[in-house]
Amino acid sequence: MNAIFAIARRETSAYFASPIGWICLVLFSLLAGLFFSIMLIGYASQAGEMGNMGQEENVTEMLIQGLFGNLSVIALLMMPALTMGLIAADRRERSIELLLTSPVTSAQIVLGKFLGGLGFATVMVLTTLYVPISLVIMGEPDPGVFYASYGGFIVLMAVFVSIGLFTSSVTENQLVALALGFSINLSVWIMGWLGQLVKAGALKAVVEHISMLSHFEQLSKGVVHTNDAVYFITVIGFFLFATTQRVEALRWR
Amino acid sequence: MIEVQGLTKRYGTNLAIENVTFAVEKGGVVGFLGPNGAGKSTTMRVIAGSLGASSGTAKVGGFDVAENPRAVQALLGYSPEVPPVYTNMTVRDYVTFAATIKGVEDVTRATDRALDRVGLSKVGGKLIDHLSKGYRQRAGLAQALVHDPQVLVLDEPTSGLDPAQRVEIRELIRELAAGDRTVILSTHVLGEIEAICNRVIVINRGRIVVEDDIKNLAAAGKTVRLELARPSAEARTALAAVAGVESVELTGSTAVVRSESDLREQLAAAAVPFGLLELGGRERLEDIYLRLIGAQGAA
Numbered sequence: 001m002n003a004i005f006a007i008a009r010r011e012t013s014a015y016f017a018s019p020i021g022w023i024c025l026v027l028f029s030l031l032a033g034l035f036f037s038i039m040l041i042g043y044a045s046q047a048g049e050m051g052n053m054g055q056e057e058n059v060t061e062m063l064i065q066g067l068f069g070n071l072s073v074i075a076l077l078m079m080p081a082l083t084m085g086l087i088a089a090d091r092r093e094r095s096i097e098l099l100l101t102s103p104v105t106s107a108q109i110v111l112g113k114f115l116g117g118l119g120f121a122t123v124m125v126l127t128t129l130y131v132p133i134s135l136v137i138m139g140e141p142d143p144g145v146f147y148a149s150y151g152g153f154i155v156l157m158a159v160f161v162s163i164g165l166f167t168s169s170v171t172e173n174q175l176v177a178l179a180l181g182f183s184i185n186l187s188v189w190i191m192g193w194l195g196q197l198v199k200a201g202a203l204k205a206v207v208e209h210i211s212m213l214s215h216f217e218q219l220s221k222g223v224v225h226t227n228d229a230v231y232f233i234t235v236i237g238f239f240l241f242a243t244t245q246r247v248e249a250l251r252w253r
Numbered sequence: 254m255i256e257v258q259g260l261t262k263r264y265g266t267n268l269a270i271e272n273v274t275f276a277v278e279k280g281g282v283v284g285f286l287g288p289n290g291a292g293k294s295t296t297m298r299v300i301a302g303s304l305g306a307s308s309g310t311a312k313v314g315g316f317d318v319a320e321n322p323r324a325v326q327a328l329l330g331y332s333p334e335v336p337p338v339y340t341n342m343t344v345r346d347y348v349t350f351a352a353t354i355k356g357v358e359d360v361t362r363a364t365d366r367a368l369d370r371v372g373l374s375k376v377g378g379k380l381i382d383h384l385s386k387g388y389r390q391r392a393g394l395a396q397a398l399v400h401d402p403q404v405l406v407l408d409e410p411t412s413g414l415d416p417a418q419r420v421e422i423r424e425l426i427r428e429l430a431a432g433d434r435t436v437i438l439s440t441h442v443l444g445e446i447e448a449i450c451n452r453v454i455v456i457n458r459g460r461i462v463v464e465d466d467i468k469n470l471a472a473a474g475k476t477v478r479l480e481l482a483r484p485s486a487e488a489r490t491a492l493a494a495v496a497g498v499e500s501v502e503l504t505g506s507t508a509v510v511r512s513e514s515d516l517r518e519q520l521a522a523a524a525v526p527f528g529l530l531e532l533g534g535r536e537r538l539e540d541i542y543l544r545l546i547g548a549q550g551a552a
Contacts, residue, residue: 006353010339017341097337098396100303102354103326252305 003104004112011086011116012123024078025124028071032128035070039063040134060135060142064149067131072156072216075121076189079157080181082120083164084174086113087247091172096250106247110240114158114165121157125150148224155232156216160185162239169246188212188235254279254404254435255300260309262295269295270459272309277437277452279403282430284446284467285439287456288546293439294334296456297408300437301331313404327356330402334409336393338381344368344388345377348395355400367399371425387418394422398429405429407438411445423448443542455545462545470541477517479508482528491527495519506530 015021040063090096099109132146167180191211198204212235215228255277262269270292277283285293298304300311302322310317316324339347348364357363368374371391376384381392390410397405410426411419419442427449430436440446446453446467453470455463463470481488484506492508493501497516502509510520521532 003354003356006350010342010350014339014341093338093340094333094335095337095339097303097331097333097335098351099354101301101326101329101331101337102351103323103356104354105323251303 003102004108004115007099007104007109007112008115008119011113012119014116015082015120020081021120024082025120025127028074028078028124029127029130031074032067032071032131036063036067036131036134039066060145063135064132064145067128068149068153071128071153075153075157075160076185077182079121079160080164080167080178080185083117083161084168084177084181086117086165087168087243088172088174088177091250092174100251106251107244109247110165110169110244114161114240114243117161117165118154118158121161122154125153125157152216156212159212159232159235162236162243163188166239166243166246169243254281254314255437256310256312257296257300258310258312260296260299260311261307262292262299262304263307268459270299270456273456273459273461274309275454275461275464277435279435280433281452282436282450283438283452283454284450285437285454285456286441286443286446286542287439287462289441291456292459293456294408295459297331297406297437297439298333301329301406302326303331303333327400328402329404329406330397330400331406332393332397332408332410334412336389337396338389338392340382341380343378343380344373344384344392344395347381347392348373348399351396352399357400363399363401366401367395370398370429371395372421387414387422390414390418390422394425403434405434405436405438407436409439409441411440411442419445455542457546475513476509476511477520478531478533479510479520479524479529480531480533481506481508481524482530484508484527488524488527491523492520495523 015025043059043063087096090099163184164177164181167177167184168174170180171177188210189212191207194207194211198207209227209231215231218225218228257273257275260273261271273292273296275283285297287293295304299306300313300318302318302325305319310319312318313325314328318325339350342350345364345368348367349360352360352363352367365374368377371394373388373391373395376388381389384392390413394407394410397407407426411422414422423445426436426438430449438445438449450467452466453464454461479492484503488508489501489503492498492510495510495516496519497514498510498512498520500511508524510516517532521529524532
């Protein structure tokens with residue numbers, strides 16, 4: 001257990017010593033502010049025209065969910081860049097030898113790296129907290145929506161980290177890991193649009209089930225369905241398992 | 254302490270090591286000698302558990318590396334040829350990290366001790382990226398010994414160092430080897446083997462060519478080789494009659510004479526009647542090594 005957290009801590013702090021970590025952190029936080037401002041202005045002018053401000057809950061829901069909807073696309077593009085080095089850099093620098101010859105299992109290494117990446121992603125998400133503060137100033141936002149959105153988004157980040165960790169384990173080349181990460185993220189995401197095109201039926205059900213978007217929409221509404229939870233746990237579990245197999249295979253090369 | 258039995262590692266059809274078998278007893282300091290690509294690193298990596306063998310077994314402290322790698326790694330410290338360091342960490346953070354994942358109980362104390370041991374205490378706060386090659390090598394050593402392992406496996410610990418650093422690291426290894434710690438190290442420098450090790454394993458093309466005590470190998474160097482134009486039984490007798498000669502072996506036109514002291518002058522005189530063509534000097538460890546490698550290369 002100590003070993004897992006030591007590896008996780010090392011990875012998280014490594015981001016703070018790297019330019020890419022800081023660039024992503026600052027960019028993510030700034031974009032969150034930008035998106036929110038745009039949406040707020042849009043809402044205000046709309047509300048002004050209509051002459052009614054609507055119910056507080058709905059405003060929170062609309063704004064927060066809109067914000068995270070936009071941020072999830074940013075995260076989809078940003079996370080492969082953050083995770084590409086998790087294992088690939090270790091292999092290139094040979095520092096992986098320290099891990100492979102220490103009394104830790106491949107699963108511990110993978111879990112440590114996963115938590116390390118997720119740790120930094122969580123910091124990224126938390127830096128956006130300055131944004132919804134305006135909601136608190138304006139009125140009384142529904143805390144349930146608030147927590148669910150943030151919780152749901154961190155789960156989404158966990159999915160991206162697990163995918164990125166896997167792509168980082170298949171190659172020593174970080175750029176290959178990056179490209180692969182984009183590809184997987186996009187294809188899982190695009191399934192959602194595909195689902196809208198397909199007419200009702202078994203195929204639609206399948207496509208929608210694979211699509212990350214539809215599951216994430218549910219989660220960010222604060223509704224935790226069993227099948228959404230199962231979906232996210234399955235995806236994360238699958239990629240962590242695959243990564244563990246890859247790390248195990250490194251010992252045989 | 255270390256038992257290696259029939260170890261073979263295959264990369265496709267390429268054999269990196271083939272049927273490597275040797276044993277090192279507790280407290281032994283063994284030098285791995287051989288040209289680049291001979292299989293030294295492969296063997297060491299298998300023992301350290303970072304590489305699986307195709308067949309054969311390696312045991313450390315009674316534990317099979319393949320079956321119980323964590324148990325082996327808990328009592329083994331491994332320093333690869335390229336130090337496995339994170340360049341964006343400080344020396345101290347790095348060694349602390351190594352201590353933690355190796356399950357050391359008192360991490361701070363172990364880190365202090367390891368840094369002190371390898372002489373890095375003063376640069377503990379420096380980024381590894383800013384260290385010289387010799388200091389990085391030391392950081393790699395600190396990582397290997399932070400959990401005070403009973404067995405140390407050091408792959409070319411002095412490669413790429415300047416002569417002064419080389420002497421320092423050699424001194425350090427000698428200190429580490431004191432007591433009952435078992436050490437395996439590989440090197441290109443024969444002087445290092447003579448200075449530090451009590452046993453030597455020469456490996457070439459993935460096979461062990463020779464495994465012997467340094468003492469015996471040095472004794473093998475007490476021979477003189479003579480080429481004779483007219484080798485015969487009488488020539489043999491004449492050479493054996495020289496005072497101080499222990500043994501004479503005559504194969505073809507080559508006589509190998511073993512003696513404790515240097516008898517080249519007397520041997521030359523005795524051999525002249527039999528048509529002395531050539532008189533080889535007394536072999537040094539370098540010569541023995543080159544002969545062993547060469548003989549295999551020709552085979």
